[in-house]
Amino acid sequence: xxxxxxxxxxxxxxxxxxxxxxxxxxxxxxxxxxxxxxxxxxxxxxxxxxxxxxxxxxxxxxxxxxxxxxxxxxxxxxxxxxxxxxxxxxxxxxxxxxxxxxxxxxxxxxxxxxxxxxxxxxxxxxxxxxxxxxxxxxxxxxxxxxxxxxxxxxxxxxxxxxxxxxxxxxxxxxxxxxxxxxxxxxxxxxxxxxxxxxxxxxxxxxxxxxxxxxxxxxxxxxxxxxxxxxxxxxxxxxxxxxxxxxxxxxxxxxxxxxxxxxxxxxxxxxxxxxxxxxxxxxxxxxxxxxxxxxxxxxxxxxxxxxxxxxxxxxxxxxxxxxxx
Numbered sequence: 334x335x336x337x338x339x340x341x342x343x344x345x346x347x348x349x350x351x352x353x354x355x356x357x358x359x360x361x362x363x364x365x366x367x368x369x370x371x372x373x374x375x376x377x378x379x380x381x382x383x384x385x386x387x388x389x390x391x392x393x394x395x396x397x398x399x400x401x402x403x404x405x406x407x408x409x410x411x412x413x414x415x416x417x418x419x420x421x422x423x424x425x426x427x428x429x430x431x432x433x434x435x436x437x438x439x440x441x442x443x444x445x446x447x448x449x450x451x452x453x454x455x456x457x458x459x460x461x462x463x464x465x466x467x468x469x470x471x472x473x474x475x476x477x478x479x480x481x482x483x484x485x486x487x488x489x490x491x492x493x494x495x496x497x498x499x500x501x502x503x504x505x506x507x508x509x510x511x512x513x514x515x516x517x518x519x520x521x522x523x524x525x526x527x528x529x530x531x532x533x534x535x536x537x538x539x540x541x542x543x544x545x546x547x548x549x550x551x552x553x554x555x556x557x558x559x560x561x562x563x564x565x566x567x568x569x570x571x572x573x574x575x576x577x578x579x580x581x582x583x584x585x586x587x588x589x590x591x592x593x594x595x596x597x598x599x600x601x602x603x604x605x606x607x608x609x610x611x612x613x614x615x616x617x618x619x620x621x622x623x624x625x626x627x628x629x630x631x632x633x634x635x636x637x638x639x640x641x642x643x644x645x646x647x648x649x650x651x652x653x654x655x656x657x
Contacts, residue, residue: 404653446517484647509548
């Protein structure tokens with residue numbers, strides 16, 4: 334199948350995702366019933382009409398449950414050195430050199446919000462850690478990255494949700510928070526009046542699926558954010574960095590600024606913010622950097638890393654296929 338046809342099918346899948354958000358609005362019915370109806374729609378003849386390749390190959394495509402169950406195994410033939418593709422997801426991998434920084438970039442397009450998932454090494458409230466590569470394999474991740482290492486916050490002064498489950502509910506006055514909702518959209522809480530911002534999110538009828546306290550915010554509502562003079566995680570030094578951004582509806586980007594190597598010394602948070610903004614991110618958020626910055630792909634790494642120097646962490650963000 335040509336790339337042009339595959340791209341057309343992917344657009345059709347994305348449009349189907351948008352139709353679902355209109356047909357089944359948040360808050361209209363109980364979550365279990367809403368997801369049951371989503372499953373029916375995704376397995377209907379309408380979906381097969383939108384994705385004729387899936388129908389021709391007798392592929393079953395269903396939304397994933399919003400829980401800690403693993404994603405579905407990816408198709409081995411979908412992997413290439415430059416990305417992955419099947420009827421429900423497209424990933425394009427790019428490496429760029431700019432101003433002495435090597436940028437590892439993963440562009441991701443989904444058919445449904447349930448493909449954006451998180452996982453933890455143990456119980457979400459435990460201090461257990463594991464390698465991102467091990468968690469990715471266990472959860473059938475096509476591509477995965479570290480999150481905010483929430484178990485590494487001894488004071489536990491953070492606002493954390495994972496796959497719809499509330500882990501902590503304390504907004505940190507000095508750190509920003511990223512929320513994802515049932516449509517896969519990002520919402521960043523930063524600056525002053527954090528409680529008001531959270532209430533505004535909830536009053537819109539949106540559901541918190543994931544919440545991460547780390548930051549700082551890089552891009553918020555299409556605007557490049559100033560980097561505070563005082564913020565944790567050495568924002569003004571050149572370090573390995575990792576960020577997650579939203580470009581459009583069900584379109585995301587993972588960015589790693591390589592650092593501490595002969596070829597790339599890393600980036601400041603301001604340089605990372607500029608990069609994300611110039612890519613066209615409407616929302617972008619800084620995650621744990623340094624040796625925590627990890628992107629796994631197809632059983633290996635999308636970066637200069639080996640398993641011997643990978644850092645064990647408590648949680649990850651990953652993307653999965655819808656194909657059964």
